[in-house]
Amino acid sequence: MFDWNYWLELFGARAYALVIRRPDASDRLTDAERELIADSIGTFQLGEQSEGRTLQGFAEKFALERGIAELPAVTALFIREEQHHAAQLREFMLANGIPLKQKNWTDSIFRRLRKLAGYEAAVTILVTAEMIGFVYYRALARATESRHLKTICREMCADESVHLRYETQLLMTLRGKRTPLLRSCVEFAHRALVAIASRVVFHDHARVLRHVGYTPRSFHKDCASIYRMVMKTGAYRPRSRDTQGDVTS
Numbered sequence: 397m398f399d400w401n402y403w404l405e406l407f408g409a410r411a412y413a414l415v416i417r418r419p420d421a422s423d424r425l426t427d428a429e430r431e432l433i434a435d436s437i438g439t440f441q442l443g444e445q446s447e448g449r450t451l452q453g454f455a456e457k458f459a460l461e462r463g464i465a466e467l468p469a470v471t472a473l474f475i476r477e478e479q480h481h482a483a484q485l486r487e488f489m490l491a492n493g494i495p496l497k498q499k500n501w502t503d504s505i506f507r508r509l510r511k512l513a514g515y516e517a518a519v520t521i522l523v524t525a526e527m528i529g530f531v532y533y534r535a536l537a538r539a540t541e542s543r544h545l546k547t548i549c550r551e552m553c554a555d556e557s558v559h560l561r562y563e564t565q566l567l568m569t570l571r572g573k574r575t576p577l578l579r580s581c582v583e584f585a586h587r588a589l590v591a592i593a594s595r596v597v598f599h600d601h602a603r604v605l606r607h608v609g610y611t612p613r614s615f616h617k618d619c620a621s622i623y624r625m626v627m628k629t630g631a632y633r634p635r636s637r638d639t640q641g642d643v644t645s
């Protein structure tokens with residue numbers, strides 16, 4: 397069962413630990429590192445910043461329909477963590493003379509898809525972006541000698557693993573409402589989305605990813621293994637329970 401109070405308390409407690417780390421004056425990227433990662437990190441900074449209004453809007457509508465009083469607050473706290481990632485990356489970029497981005501085509505696609513979607517599809521798109529982000533930040537930590545960048549990448553990976561646990565439990569509860577056949581179709585579509593998105597992201601961030609030894613195939617393999625790992629942690633609810641109160645219980 398989905399325990400809204402658990403997530404409300406957890407995200408509420410975590411909100412106090414959201415402090416921005418400032419890099420040491422001695423800890424700066426070399427020119428070669430800056431040239432390698434600037435464009436790529438700018439795109440991820442933009443992506444972290446874009447989580448927000450659309451998801452909150454979907455969550456509020458869904459909460460009203462299903463009578464889930466905690467959902468808007470949980471979503472707002474979750475978005476705050478993503479905004480913190482954006483602020484942390486922004487601080488790092490400014491300290492290292494990397495210009496902020498206003499627009500990127502992959503970010504625009506994710507934004508547009510989320511706007512078209514309903515709540516469940518928006519969470520599906522979000523969890524896909526988080527899985528790929530997790531693999532990317534792990535790679536970015538290996539692509540640099542900067543202690544500060546390594547630290548913030550590892551902290552973001554730790555945060556994303558909490559987010560992935562929240563989102564997959566939520567997603568599985570939502571999907572538990574479907575018939576087994578429809579659920580299989582949805583899972584197939586989700587795996588296809590992970591495959592397509594991981595290849596698109598590889599194309600857009602090829603220099604950083606190739607620098608740490610990734611190929612399109614091995615990057616997708618790691619994204620797919622995160623998918624398998626996190627989707628196994630939740631459990632589908634039997635359909636009979638759905639008649640008694642959806643995801644509120």
Ligand SMILES: [Fe+2]
Binds near residue numbers: 477478481529552556
């Ligand atoms: Fe994030």
Ligand SMILES: [Fe+2]
Binds near residue numbers: 526559
């Ligand atoms: Fe996240």
